[in-house]
Amino acid sequence: MSTTTEKRVRPRIPRATGSVVTPKDLAKPRLFSVLDFGASPDASPASNQKAINAAIRAAADAGGGTVTIPEGRFETYTVVLASNVNLRIDRGATLASGRYAIREGVIDFTGEGFAQEGQDGNSLEPEVNRYVGLQDHAHSYLRNCLIWGDRVRNAMIYGEGLIDGSWVDEHGVRHDALAYADPQDPPRRDQPGYTTEWFGNKGIALFDCAHIVLRDFSMLMGGHFAIIATGTDDLLVENLTVDTNRDGIDIDSVADCTVRGCTFNTMHDDAIVVKSSYGAQRFKDSHNILIEDCTVCGYDIGSVLAGNPTTDRQACYPAMGPIGRVKLGTEATGGYSLVTIRNIRFRRCTGLALEAVDGSDMTDIVAENLEMDGVTACPVFIRVGDRARFPVTGHGTDQLRAPEGDVRLDEPEWVLPNLPGEYDVYPVRRYVPSYRRVATTFDGGRTLTVVDQRDPVHVNPANFTETDGVRHPYRYDETAHAYVPDESVTLTDHDVLCMGNAVGAARPARCERVEITNVKARDVDPRYAIIVAGCVDGRIRDLRLTNVDVTFRGGYTLRDAAEQRFVRTDWTFGQTDLARETTPLDWFVQQDREYTMPRVRFDAATGEWVDDPYNVPEAARAYPEPVQFGITPAYGMYVRHADDVVASNVRLRWNVEDTRPAVVLDDVHGVRLERLDADAAPDVPAVVEVEHRRKRRTCFEFVPEEPYFATRVEDAAYPADTAVERVTIDNPEAATPPDSLYPHPTLPSLENGYRYATPNADRPLPRTAYLPYFLMPSRVDAAAGEELALDVTVRDPLPGAGPMAVRATGLPDGAAFDGRRIVWTPADGQRGVHHARLAFDVAGTVVEHDVAIVVR
Secondary structure (H helix, E strand, O other), X not given: OEOOOOOOOOOOOOOOOOOOOOOOOOOOOOEEEHHHHOOOOOOOHHHHHHHHHHHHHHHHHOOOEEEEEOOEEEEEOOEEOOOOEEEEEOOOXXXXXXXXXXXXXXXXXXXXXXXXXXXXXXXOOOOEOOOOOOOOXXXXXXXXXXXXEEOOEEEEEEOOOEXXXXXXXXXXXXXXXXXXXXXXXXXXOOOEOOOOOOOOOEEEEEEOOXXXXXXXXXXEOOOOEEEEEEOOEEEEEEOOEEEOOOEEEEEEOOEEEXXXXXXXXXXXXXXXXXXXXXXXXXXXXXXXXXXXXXXXXXXXXXXXXXXXXOOOOOOXXXXXXXXXXXEEOOOOOOOEEEEEEEEEEEEEEOOEEEEEOOOOOEEXXXXXXXXXXXXXXXXXXXXXXXXXXXXXXXOOOOOXXXXXXXXXXXXXXXEEOOOEOOEOOOOOOEEEOEEOEEEEEEOOOEEXXXXXXXXXXXXXXXHEEEEOOEEEEEEEEOOOOEEEEXXXXXXXXXXXXXXXXXXXXXXXXXXXXXXXXXXXXXXXXXXXXXEEEOEOOEOEEEEEEEEEEEEEEEOOOHHHHHHOOOOEEEEEEOOOOEOOEEEEEEOOOOOOOHHHOOOEEEEOOOOEEEEOOOOOOOOOOOOOOHHHHOOOOOOOEEEEEXXXXXXXXXXXXXXXXXXXXXXXXXXXXXEEEEEEEEOOOOOOXXXXXXXXXXEOOOOOOOOOOOOOEEEOOEEEEOOOOOOEEEEEEXXXXXXOOOEOOEOOOOOOOOOOOOOOOOOXXXXXXXXXXXXXEEOOOOEEEEOOOOOEEEEOOEXXXXXXXXXXXXXXXXXXXXXXXXXXXXXXXXXXXXXXXXXXXXXXXXXXXXXXXXXXXXXX
């Protein structure tokens, strides 16, 4: 380590230019009103579907034109776009999805719902996608949507109207008409995308389109994807407001795309997502993507479009805070390159996520001018893993979606039939183990599924052949189009243990050339630092973090990072006009999974378990989320398996004292911390360097007798006054089965004698996990000469918490506030808009709420 910093000259990462097409390019003055073809707000969805599609066909037959949806609510099933035809949704118009009902957990296709064929109507039948299983169902099947574009060219959807995937019952309760969930995958690859029934679950779906503009309209509750564009080139998305129940927009294997000036409110999932799945039915990366001048947020569903963003739902699936972020991943089969993200406002949501976990790389990524308030999990998350959701050709020729007894024991749906000409061919390039798992009980009442300590590895006989007691792997013969024994290679017992799952990607993904500049984040969840985590064999290289200013809520300890407690309470909430629900709130770790078990080591000399907070599990095959890291050992920045990292002008703060170090580095080579300004508790170092003497190859962590090697921090430079501590780990990660190389127990279960020093019942819940909040309108109407009585409502997720001492400032003349209610009778001369600010202090944070009082 050196204590000085030196400048290294690096070439500037290129910026994406995005789309070329403009609205002017696609202007089509000839108009076709859907009313002229029989559409009506009073008509059935099936009738409107026929009329709207007839108008589109007429415009296409005329050489192009614009189909208009006038004022009124038009319920319909799938609208099919055509090349050279625009769809204009006028102000006051609503293009709404026909609905379905769910009774006792079964989808009911009766009435005016998404009925099966022969009834009133339905979305289009999900198509055949021979590559199903390589990505989620909704990526594989796009036709079951409200607006469908298949190989459409030169088309625009625009206007100031609304696309609505919901409906309101007679009690005023809103329901989804475009489903959050997916139909069931078919059993065979050559069948349409459902098993017994299907239903619409996407708003706008585009497949292999080009020169497309989406502009100016709003969307409400758009299903699994409000917008998904797959395999599409030259796409402009501009000035949209999307307030939805799952993803906002997915840009999947798309080239030359701009998303600009939009607002996406997506409490339950990602807001703006770049992916590169095999949903396009070919290997295709996402390239030249520009995302700029947008707002992403995680407020209650519908509250943004209603003009009153609320925060009553505190957690969503999968047991984490509101998501609503900008993300690259997780479907990353083809990789991404040349993506620029700039001038983005994050509100009450997770921060930026960059993920390469499926065997293809992520390169030339720029994010700049990110302003965040209310970050619910990790301001910046960069993850390289080895989930390897990548096609691999199997032995068999049957088109079963998940063949048994083939080259993968886990995730068999990633195995393609060996039918060259019908399927792309991806011969086996490497192997990873398949592990046996068993249920184990931990302190606090947790039961986790962990690697079997006695018999950890499945053997897959499909991946080798044996002759006269000698085992050989298979190789793919390109001429014979078949796997044949490779007698030039002899397999050992250890080799066979490592061959449970064949992988079509030659190596884990890599992340190279990433630049993140000008990040300001406030009110950040204290559990998760900025996380930069590669894997041992898939590293993050050439990362620049510049002008990063983050304030965390604080209040956690290094003991919390070791214990990884799981403590849950229930919370009942309401979202705008949706039915009230109850959801769990997790106060320490937010995922009850094997990689969030306690991080402790067994001291063989004393027979006791000792805290080991820096021994963070690799979990390279896990679904990548900040929550998989549990409570990080750093409060500010955690960096692992990375090379050539420069962090310049980084300011890390907490509102309440946090006794974890600001920065933890683990297996980082060539790191420069320039101008680090970080809060630190007494006697806590600013930086911890980790040397780990018992690492194994990526995904081979639990294979018995797999050799260990050491990793460490090398070539590091810090400001001269930085307090640095070095920590050595000489034991494997938790749940590694004992063997001759390390014979001691590593599983901190009740059976092995591990218990918290303080039981969960006696450990106070951390005040900074979930803060109290105002639940009241941002705008109220009042009449001159009439009394306004506005109740001030504060909700607090902390069980047993007392009331907040609320203060009010900026009240109009004559208004009074008694701590619970604003009372005011405005005079005739006080007509107009008045603003008041409510606030209270909690855990070092000032929680504020502005109210506009409009006097008429």
